[in-house]
Amino acid sequence: MMDRDYRLKEIISSLQIDTQAIRAGSDRSPAREHSEPLYATSSFVFSDAETMADAFINESGLSIYGRVDNPTVDVFCKRLAILEGGEACEAASSGMGAILATMMAHCQSGDRVVMSCGVFGATMTLFQKFFVKYGITLDLVTPTNLDAWEVALSVPAKIAYCETPSNPTMDIVDISSVSELCRRNDTLFVVDNCLMTPVLQRPLDHGADLVIHSATKYLDGQGRVLGGAVVGSQQLINPITAFIRSGGVTMSAFNAWVFLKGLETLEVRMQSHCARAIDLATWLDDHAEVVRVHYAGLPTHPQSGLISKQMRAGGGVLSFELKRPGRDSAFRFLNGTCMMSLTANLGDVKTTVCHPGTTTHGRLSQADRDLMGIGENLIRISTGLEAIEDIKADCERGFQSLGSIDSPSQIGSAMNPSCERTDKPNNI
Numbered sequence: 001m002m003d004r005d006y007r008l009k010e011i012i013s014s015l016q017i018d019t020q021a022i023r024a025g026s027d028r029s030p031a032r033e034h035s036e037p038l039y040a041t042s043s044f045v046f047s048d049a050e051t052m053a054d055a056f057i058n059e060s061g062l063s064i065y066g067r068v069d070n071p072t073v074d075v076f077c078k079r080l081a082i083l084e085g086g087e088a089c090e091a092a093s094s095g096m097g098a099i100l101a102t103m104m105a106h107c108q109s110g111d112r113v114v115m116s117c118g119v120f121g122a123t124m125t126l127f128q129k130f131f132v133k134y135g136i137t138l139d140l141v142t143p144t145n146l147d148a149w150e151v152a153l154s155v156p157a158k159i160a161y162c163e164t165p166s167n168p169t170m171d172i173v174d175i176s177s178v179s180e181l182c183r184r185n186d187t188l189f190v191v192d193n194c195l196m197t198p199v200l201q202r203p204l205d206h207g208a209d210l211v212i213h214s215a216t217k218y219l220d221g222q223g224r225v226l227g228g229a230v231v232g233s234q235q236l237i238n239p240i241t242a243f244i245r246s247g248g249v250t251m252s253a254f255n256a257w258v259f260l261k262g263l264e265t266l267e268v269r270m271q272s273h274c275a276r277a278i279d280l281a282t283w284l285d286d287h288a289e290v291v292r293v294h295y296a297g298l299p300t301h302p303q304s305g306l307i308s309k310q311m312r313a314g315g316g317v318l319s320f321e322l323k324r325p326g327r328d329s330a331f332r333f334l335n336g337t338c339m340m341s342l343t344a345n346l347g348d349v350k351t352t353v354c355h356p357g358t359t360t361h362g363r364l365s366q367a368d369r370d371l372m373g374i375g376e377n378l379i380r381i382s383t384g385l386e387a388i389e390d391i392k393a394d395c396e397r398g399f400q401s402l403g404s405i406d407s408p409s410q411i412g413s414a415m416n417p418s419c420e421r422t423d424k425p426n427n428i
Contacts, residue, residue: 002028017083017199018267025078027071036075038257042066066253068245076256077229079263080219083198084211086231090241091251095194095214096122098228101249102210103159105239106188109135111158116143116173117371118166119192121361124368140371143171144303149178153185163192164201167346168319168356168380169373170294172303175310179207188236194218195346199270200312210236215255217347218316220262221269225255269349269385273316276383276391281318283392289399291323291377317346319356322377324402330355330377336401339386339394346382351391353381 005028012024026036044063046052055062063069073091081089092098103126107113115127117140127138139157141148143166153160160182164173175191182189190210191203197218203211213219215227228251230240244250274297281295296307297314307314322329334342340353344360354360356374369375383391 002032012082020082021079021199021263021266024082025075027075036072036257036260039063039071039253041070041253067248067250070253070256072253072260073251073256076251076259076263079260080198080213080215080229081231083263084193084231085198085202085204086211086233086237088234088237089229089231090237090244091215091256092228092230092244092249093251094226094249095192095212095216095228096126097244097249098212098214098230099123099126099192101240101243101247102190102212102230103131103136104247105243106236107131107136107158111135112137112139112156114139114141114149114152114157114160114187116141116162116164116166117368118143118169118171118173118373119161119163120167121356121364123163123192124361124364143173146174146177150181153181153187157185157187159188159190161190161192163194164203165195165296165315165317166372167195167317167360168294168378170296170301170317170319171373172296172301172306172310174306175203175206175208182209183207195315195317196311197266197270199267200274200315201310204232206310209233215259215262216345218262218266218270218273219259219347221265221347221349222262223343223345223348223350225252225258227251227255227259270313270316272385273383274313276385276388277316277318278314279388280381280383280391280395281314281320284318284320284395287399289323289402290320292321294319294321316383317380318383319378319380321375322379322402325375325377327355327357327376329402330357330379332401333379333398336398337394338397339390340381346380348382349385351381351384351386351394353379356380 029037043065054060055064063071077089077091092101113136115138132138139152141152143162162173179189188209190212191208192212193201193203194214194217210230210232213229215229278297281293281298284290285293295314295318301307334355340351343352344354345352356378357369357376361369361374
């Protein structure tokens with residue numbers, strides 16, 4: 001590295017987060033490149049057998065194999081760790097891969113997990129259908145109920161897990177208070193920070209032990225690639241790294257390079273997402289066809305005091321309940337729109353819209369959906385970076401379609417005649 005690169009490393013921790021998202025973690029190669037290089041290789045060569053043996057046996061720091069490490073992935077990990085305020089980070093092939101690796105590294109048969117019921121549908125499925133097969137006990141708590149957390153954690157537990165804000169109802173877990181309960185009861189506290197990113201919320205600052213990301217969402221920001229990550233102390237990350245290297249839940253170098261490009265614009269994108277989301281949420285809150293809006297940025301949110309302490313803004317995701325009940329009404333609304341993308345992904349520059357009850361949480365039991373507050377009339381929107389007037393206009397097309405049909409048999413043809421769809425909904 002050049003002398004100025006060493007000097008930058010000395011001051012990087014004192015720089016603002018938007019600067020760190022652009023400058024942190026890079027080790028310039030002898031080629032003196034400006035943009036981070038993409039190391040598209042499955043393995044690495046050595047000058048002699050002794051150096052090779054030292055790398056494999058003693059972990060000398062030299063890259064050895066793509067499943068184990070890659071310089072491009074390493075830069076992504078270093079940068080995200082700095083953004084989250086953690087000592088170390090490990091990358092995975094997806095957000096679910098990051099969750100899997102964390103639990104496999106820190107849990108064993110006979111352990112107990114306390115988890116917020118307000119989590120992503122696939123997270124719930126992973127715990128309920130798979131981890132329990134190997135002797136891990138799961139107890140669910142209401143994310144906003146501190147008394148419930150305290151009772152649940154009074155019984156020995158290895159891990160407490162939450163997603164805050166919850167997806168899709170935007171319930172907030174008090175990270176500091178739950179962290180204190182976990183420390184008191186010798187429990188690791190893991191927080192999914194996917195919806196906020198370190199730009200809007202840093203769980204480690206509030207006492208969490210590990211932070212999980214689906215990098216697929218806002219860290220990429222343009223819906224291009226899959227990836228996940230876990231951030232925390234070096235001691236807690238080491239066993240996660242060991243599992244990922246052995247289990248093969250590895251992030252590709254190309255995906256890491258895309259995430260690095262995404263991180264460079266993360267701060268400005270999150271500002272824009274938040275600005276559009278609060279505007280849309282306020283408009284929806286006054287709409288005659290809406291009975292309730294779930295958005296962490298609204299001053300009427302029941303946890304607004306906690307939000308102001310824990311988060312910088314409300315984020316880019318919101319959900320709302322149609323005044324007209326039932327799945328039929330929700331599908332009419334969705335089919336009446338055309339600009340917003342019918343997809344279950346979020347965190348994209350393109351606004352996305354979906355029906356959580358039949359997509360992200362569609363494979364859960366009705367009882368679990370009821371517990372999460374996911375009704376048939378609930379719609380989720382991840383606000384993109386289109387003009388807010390155009391996002392509102394597309395929502396209005398959906399609302400207008402509600403009054404244009406009387407027969408449920410016409411669902412699916414309830415499109416504004418001036419607004420033909422060319423995309424199809426995705427189920428995950």
